[in-house]
Amino acid sequence: MDSKAHKFRENAKVALLDPDLQRALGKARGGFVDARTQAFSCLDRHAEIQDAAKQIKDHTLSVLDEYLVLFEKNVNKVGGKVHWARTPAEARKIVLDICDDVDARRIIKGKSMVSEEIALNYALETAGYDVVETDLGEYIIQLAGEPPSHIIAPAVHKTRQQITDLFHKHHSRLGLKERVTDIPDIVNEARLVLREAFLSADVGITGANFLVAETGSSVIVTNEGNGDLTNTLPGVHIVTTSIEKVIPTLEDLSGILRLLARNGTGQEITSYTTLSTGPRRTGDKDGPSQYHVVLLDNGRSEMLAGEFKEMLRCIRCGACLNHCPVYGAVGGHSYGWVYSGPMGAVLTPLMVGLDGTKDLPNACTLNGRCAEVCPMSIPLPDLLRKIRVRQNEERITSVRARWFMKAWGFLACKPHLYGWCLRILAWLLSWLWGKPHILRLLPFVHEWTATREFPKSQGFTFQSAYRKAPNSHE
């Protein structure tokens, strides 16, 4: 999918006025946060586990090449194949070639954010394949022709009414003419329709939450069971994933799993955690006869070298989205690409370029809730700030903002002058209060006063009030 992140401002405005979206977001907001709090209330030694998770990832990243080579070796050993892709285009070509090779017609998919990142569905459909998403959320947005709006709950922006309408529109031609309005009926109808897809598919594509180097396994963590039908029923299983997903051992998997579901859906563990290792073995009565892993780089190896390395610890749990006030207000589509919320505001500029994504890191209040909840201790606000610095260096930030920053920087280094300026400003603002027509002419003020009252200034600064206070130490 092409990035529409350059339209963040417009998108956000539309999103804020969309009653359906606001209803859907309102429902999700509190739910995820409460579920997470509840899930952690009964986890023994949470802080220590989180610390070990960070350390294990830092260790893995510091010798990433060795673990990737080991993973590849172990996949080869059981008869699977690892494919390396520098860019989304290379990854798409690899998948297309495999599908072409086996004369596939129908392809089913389990949820994969890397597949979204490389816009795989579009490529496959254009090549004439029948592509069916099987995760219920992904299926809903596929019918709607939309990208996911959340990394773990792709259809979180849809209301039940909208899903009813979508199902009615698309399932009528399959003979399912009745409108399904209750949640159990909606889920059942999807089950019925997708069953056929599962049983007739030639290729199954899933993502991977983790890759275990020690065994050469790809791991998926799901609740619906669609991922398992996808990697068991068709003759070919393709895993679309990326290089930073690798972890050293099975014990490390056990450790990190304690954090993933609790942070995402607020479950202790999801219904299904599946380790897939190679194609079917001699004697096996089912399972795919081909197993391919596509390892995508797309800028990740470059990130290793620099100040954004810590972002590579991300396990895509979704907690930062669920706790972000900006995401909660404007929803995932406003961000304009596949990753949204705080992690998206860091990743999107790094993956699709600073140009054209300039509002993302700035649409953040730096309140820090995301960093507080992140299980991998990723300092998201710091990373967003670093992107702002880069924008400034590369002159992507507007001229006005850059001048303002320069002026402020100059003053901030001269405390006396700074104090004087503030005093004048405080006095000026108090004089201007009640004269909104003049107030509006001041730079930056209009954005604030358009929807709010400007607060009245007391006419003096905090510093001067502090100095006058009876128990002041000066």
Added chain:
Amino acid sequence: MSKARDSILATIRRANGSFPQLTKDAISWPQPRLNGGLAENFVQSLKKAGAVVEKVSAEAGIGGCVSRYLQREQLPSEVVVSDDEVLKLSDWPELVTVHRGRPATRNDKVSVTGAVHGIAETGTLVLVSGEQNPTTLNFLPDHHIVVLRESSLVANTEDMWGTLRERFPIFPRSVNLISGPSKTADVEQTLQLGAHGPRRLLVILVKGEKIN
């Protein structure tokens, strides 16, 4: 695409070249303590996740337990049973038709499989694919019945990996950690059982040690 491989690995090596390699030696994963006994924890967690748990005192009782479940749920008296050795030790009531040793098909309503381990911490069943255990049995039918020996319970997954490594020098194609029936919350964040996998999960816990 070995060009891509070389170039990705080279970029990684270049990037990491300027940083020290961090060792793994000092890292240890703390394991959460259990509040009660293994079986108690296991059963509670599974029930919380929406599974049904029954106990039988010996392998011979498995068939009867399955048959009672079929009647209670008003299901046809027909099951597909994996070749797992624990299931071979069971007596099967005559009125239950038992299909053995084949993968699941679209018409199978109920499957019965064995599990190699149970994890008390999370109420998780560990199923391993192989000649005797087709994976489709775990996901395609509406009702999945899993039989587990109480003696196979361990506290955490960490307690099991060592055993699996020993038992399977070549890691099995599919290791399924199952912690409840299939579910989804994709419609308005409301939990609904039976998304794509089994709608119901019955766990039969067999008391006592394994008899050889």
